[in-house]
Amino acid sequence: MALTLKLNGETHTVDAEPGTPLLWVIRDELKLTGTKFGCGVASCGACTVHVNGEPTRSCQTYVEDVEDAEITTIEAIGDDTIGAAVQQAWVELDVVQCGYCQSGQVMSAVGLLSENPKPSAEEIDAYMHGNACRCATYQRIRAGVQRASDILEA
């Protein structure tokens, strides 16, 4: 069935069955591959997108439930001031290794800084708990969030 999605500021009409996870519509139909498939059960965070500004696991979000929402993916988060600061911090500190989880890490980090501009290490750990990184770049993710916070404060 035809559905209308507002994604990255544009309106898209997609053909998807009800119950289809948003992740697969984004990846397979809209061909935006920055949003990653990691586990399919919302336990790794690689598929994180923003739905009305809230970090959301797209692998466990039915497409029909977000028809009226504003969806943002990694491809557009750099247009946002916080998103740009996080991406700048990620490059400055070379946070990434394999990089496969990092779209989700960036999306969650933006969510955190949106509600808490100056998070402590403990607050970062609590907020980012659901974003797994098998390369264990966590030390740099923590530093990256703090660096982005500094960039935004400057």
Place this chain on the structure above:
Amino acid sequence: MTINTSRRGFLKGAAAAGAVLLVGVRTDGALAATTAETAQFNPFVKIDADGTVTAIVKHFEKGQGPATGLPTLIAEEIGLRMDQIEYEFAPSDPQVYNNLLFGPFQGTGGSTAMANSWLQYRQAGAAAREMLIAAAAQGWDVDTSDVTIEEGIIKAGDNSAPIREFVAAASQLEAPAEPRLKELSEFRLIGNDAVRRKDSAIKGNGQAMYAMDIHLPNQMIAMIKRPESRGGLAISFDDSVSKEVKGYINAAVLPNQAGVAVYAENTWAAIQARDALEVEWDMAEAETRHSDQIKAEILAALDAAPTYNVNKADVAAVSAAIDKADKVIEKTFYFPLLAHAPMEPLNCTIEQTADGNIVLHDGSQMPTGPHMAYQQIFGLPAEKIQINTMLAGGSFGRRATPDADYQVEAGLTFVVTDRSRPVKLVWTREDDMRSGYYRPAFGHKVRVGLDSDGNIVGWQHQVAGQSIMKGTAFESFAVHDGVDHSSIEGIADSPYKIPGMALGLTDTPKATSVLWWRSVGHTHTAYTMETMMDLAAKAAGRDPVEFRLAHLADDSDSDQRRKAAVLKLAVEKAGWGNAPAGRAQGIAVHKSFGSYAAQVVEVSGDPETGIRIEKVTCAVDCGIAVNPDVVRAQMEGGIGYGIGHVMRDQITLTNGAVDQFNFPDYEPLRIGDIAAIDVHIVPSAEAPTGVGEPGTPPSAPALANAINALSGVHVAELPMAENGVNFV
């Protein structure tokens, strides 16, 4: 990033751009340069007419850094800034892009990417530099010794020009046979902490293309329905319910009956259609054992005489010395099966081109494996098969199987179609967890005798587990006199001078498919060695650092000297012995893949209410650290990988089937698990050695030793969370 689909295509593209300079090696190993497309010529360095320099990277990038490291070597030798060099992954060609340590085989593993490329890539860069300099010297009528290249600018006196002005002239010259390599003192990029990863930006903004991100026109998605237990064979299937899934195409039993391929228009349809598929299996030959049976077999083997006397020791004499010792420490260790669980689930895409070539798009760790397998599957000569290596979302060993498992699966999935549509084979996380290859379970039994002065008088060590290498193409490489070196590496060949070492090994029967897992045998040998060293020090009433140094006292032995040096550096940086109240420290040091790593783990809390890992301090000697920040990152990651698994992960089997499904029951390390990691690199003028794996082996024993120091609990069976130690 440019995606290079074939060597021919890349060479044609280069030539079409006008004058180019290509420097590499011919199949006879000599340095060569050309401007023309020739069969025997394959470059490491490409310089386009516009002066763009591209490093052709023969190792795949799974995060460990060759897409930065190999360009660094070339940029250093030519005289470029890092922003003046690009990279492309090499095509599959085991004669030219082989791992020099693997023979005629292209592949990444054993932490060898930098070690085997160190001279080769510098030579290629140096040859390009000398050719550009010779061309400029001719053009300006000056002596070559007066010409330099810095930051991409060729200079001689008042003359100055960007590289592009001399690419055409340089490309007409013969490549120098032995170009001069720069001295350590001339390095500006190698060892420079300011050099950044070349793949950071694209991995932070969603532009990076992994194999999972391929979307070829008209492609089908394929998933495989596999038996619950390994060894089951598909007989037939009923897809009547699958047909109700919109986007389902069809299904086919694989030619080897290892499963049923389900084809669909998109990934979600494939997932649903596969779930709905009913398969009749022949389970007669399938694995039926439980993991407790496997464990019992291993423990029984430890109590029997070992099959192999690995270090040809006088076992009776060692045993007698221990019997007569003042103190004896005896421990039995058990290490469970572990999954690799790279973040990007396994996948690859295969297509047939108009001229009948087969092209595989893959985060390919050992391209030679599928390249050879596809010659059989498709009945084609090697030159009709191309492999496009893409970024890989982690591996930890999993993407390199001796039987090229998932690429062969993709080949079989494709060969049964009419090949008119590309097929993208996708594994889910559950496929990865339940149908994979595992770090084999291992047991160790160790008896150490101490004299009345606290000196070791005998170390009797038995190892039992399933061999990784036997029965694979790597057997001749890794198995000698029956001993699979990967089962026992890091024990008798440790730099420690241990009197009276007797090492025995018994292979246990095949339990499941096993595979190297980040740091291979060192995952269990380092844990055993380093926690036993601690227990021995404790029994001797000696400081664990001093006790280790006493076995690394021979300064004339570089192995002992370098191992002692990392130990001392880690101890100094960690403030050994000065942990804040309520905390305790543990130390471990281990050599693997040519590198030395020592770690101090500091913990608080207690095993019952929860241990907290406050800090890990690491010192590493990996020879010259080409990209120091990449080395630090690899240590950080290696530590996290090692600690995360010993904390709480294991793969168990019931009736031959894996019990774990996904991350909720194979919980990965999370951001809050390790509060801080601090890495220090020993300055060195030695050639580079491994960094991808050496950070992992000492991490788990250092944690175990810290927990023991804090609480008196020594964990000899893993994972810790299942054996009396909780974490917060």
